[in-house]
Amino acid sequence: MTVNATLDTFFGKPVRDFSHGDRVGDPRAVYRLMQEYEADETQEELLAEFLGQTNLATLDALVIGSWANGPEESPAGYLEALIARRAELPALRALFVGDMTCEDCEISWIIQTNYAPLLAAFPQLETLRIRGAEQLVVPPFAHASLKELAIETGGLPDAVVAGIAQSTLPQLEHLELWLGDENYGFGGSIAPYADLLARIDPSRLTYLGLRNATISDEIAEHVARQPWLGRLHTLDLSMGTLGDRGALALAASPHIAGLKRLDVRHHYIGDAAIAKLRALPLELIIDGAEEEDDGERYVQVSE
Template sequence: MTISDHLQELHGLPVFDFPDAESKAELPQAASVAWRIAVEAYESGEAWEEALARFLAAVDTTEVRALVVGAWSDVYDSPPDAVITALLDAKEQLPGLRAIFLGDITFEECEISWINQGLVTPLLDAFPELLEFGVRGGQELEFPAVRHDKLRSLTVEAGGLDAQVVRGIAASDLPALEHLDVWLGTSWYGANAEVSDLEPILTGVRLPRLRSLALRNSEIQDQIAVALSGAPVVPRLSTLDLSMGTLGDEGAEALLNGQPLTHLEKLDLHHHFLSEPMVQRLTKTFEATGVEIDLSEGQAAERDSEGREDRYTSVAE
């Protein structure tokens, strides 16, 4: 799977593409949409921060609720330092901003594992009223531990996350967080986290309001499932998402034999490597208790020359 479409919604608002400088299109009310600001990913004639300046001059910035940062120039080769600086400089003009997504970039613009990132947490520090934050791309991504009292949703999408990033997310104090979605990725693209790096998330000590947990797109999906089978955070969840990774019968068996999951509203396991008998067991077990379970996109593992299974994550390059 590749990311072929831009975000359609953020913070409950439809995404609207802020037009280029030549456009005469009528703009919607500032509070009615999530504004996507982007330039050409390859040799753009306009810098992203110049597009932001046009935007700030064109709309009532006090009414802006959500911003989607699309491609910046040479995104495959340049981090978003200037983008982040421009947003920090504009913070006083955006008192109502409640959601930011950094890196809404499709594979045609730049493959996910080639998106250059950097230190993104200054945006959380600068916008203490932010409720939603998302970032796409793991290359050079930095996410040291932070505290944010208002953030309710955090999403980090990558083809491969460095363990230091995972540890930073896990060590963050986010007392209002309700939804956490982390794409761990594959070692082919830099993923090197271990289950032990997730321990603060699994205990839930710093996440007292967490209700939706996604630890997905991972090549260690079985190990994560085993850890979750007894993790203290699970009883408080309504949604558990282990999709898009390499989940096999070992991980599924742990989920079935571990602590009860019948309190969940949804268990998402789509894109998996489960045997048909295991799919039937899971279906029978969870449908009988009213839990919505997604077992779509079953994959057949390839085998190497020595007969070992070669599983793959849904999103890598």
Template sequence: MTFGSHASEFAGRPVVTVPVDGPLPTVDAPVSWRFSRWDFEEKSEDTLSEEFRDAFERFVAQAGPSVESLVIGAWGYAAFNPAPIRQLCAAAERLPALRALFLGDMTSEECEISWMKVGDVSPLLTAYPALEVLRVRGGEEFDFSPVRHDRLRELAVESGGLSREFVGAVLASDLPALTDLELWFGTEDYGGDTTVEDLTPLLAGELFPQLRRLGLRNAEIADGLAVALASAPVVGRLERLDLSNGTLGDEGAAALLAGQPLTHLTALDLHHHFLSPEVAASVVAALPGVQVDVSDPQEPDEYDGESYRYTAVAE
């Protein structure tokens, strides 16, 4: 799977696109504004897209005080142009109502996730102390620094190859209000070198006291994660657990079922998996009060006598 479409909903609101020209559409309910300017200008490599910069400034001047939720799509050509993080930070005083931000909502035709130049996204949290939801997508030059933020409830990091340094910085952050954490690990081929051991403080339940949903998604190490989660203290206080989009197989599912009870969960998301039909059915049967998603089964590729499983998103 690659990203073939833009988000239609974000932060519980429908996404409405900011037009290239003219006034904003009239809306009769809260929305997430989507701002995007795709522009391929090879000579502008490693510099902020001027078209994006100027158009975004006009948008902020037009609607800034009323914008509560914002989705940033293409910022020029993301393989050439770095993400507009500094511009977003500089606009913080003119976006006083912003509570939800998605940086990087673009399709693979606009830019493959592994090519996206993003940078360190943690300054966004410093610039917006009232932010409650942050979703970021990226691959190349994708970084995070430890930060304290008192209001952030949801943090999602989408990547085809998430580094252990990025993950370590997230886990070193002080996020007392965090209820929802979602990490996409990806594959080693694209820089995803995080190990199960790197997640020890998280799995031990030592971090984020309000955490109720944990997504360890798009993971090449999905079976290892399942084995660790089978006895991880953090699971006992979760309401929702998400291991979707990864390479989960029968061995990982069996470990989950043989471990600590999961009947307290409201939802277990395993979609895009490599479970046999029998094991998938056994997971559903074992958790009758839990909303279990075992849709989108995958078949491993066979090559030269070897079997290969793939995450939903890599390149």
């Protein structure tokens, strides 16, 4: 399956589209910059057009949607222009880059870029959400304000995971990674994620999402053994291939007491194991089980 919808809300506000020639009409909204395929205006020109109609001193959130040719160019023009005008954007706290559907560009085709310059230029940034992993670079970085980091992919490269693991993020509360499928860039092993969890001290997180994973059972078994599990508010293993093995490991975990919410939507869990999860003293977010295809399980979003 693919991504079929864009965000309705971001940073607690409604999202409105802004394309070339539009007017900013809702000062309460977060705007999503949208380019048509092979648009005449550049990324820098569309951003300048939008910023020219905005109170720069109070602009706190921005969404970058489809750019003119997602499979062939990155959003570097947008990011470089934001960096060049960083002194004019003191209130910017939240940024989502790549909020587009499969009709704009399949998630595995979205070209990304290096986020080190952006993170260095905006030390006040609290939320960064990225969709797509082709050419994505997130080297080790230090950031004193970042609370939420989310990377949505059909296949997350191990190098990106290692970069996050080696970063210094003292305020991080929400970590969300879409692991994806080996055919689209996922490394196939739990080892980088075990290392990540060992390094970042998940006990300080309110939300941990290791979503859209072909190794959901291995992740669940690993997490079930961790003393910090019950200090999370939400564990999100949705969109993946979780089955009885992982579900039973979580249900039997001596550390799960204290967890408030468990999200396992898009799963392959049998009725007996579901009953054990339902017996846990937490909010279980679950839907109907997926059916294996000739013994194969699939993540929700890959291509």
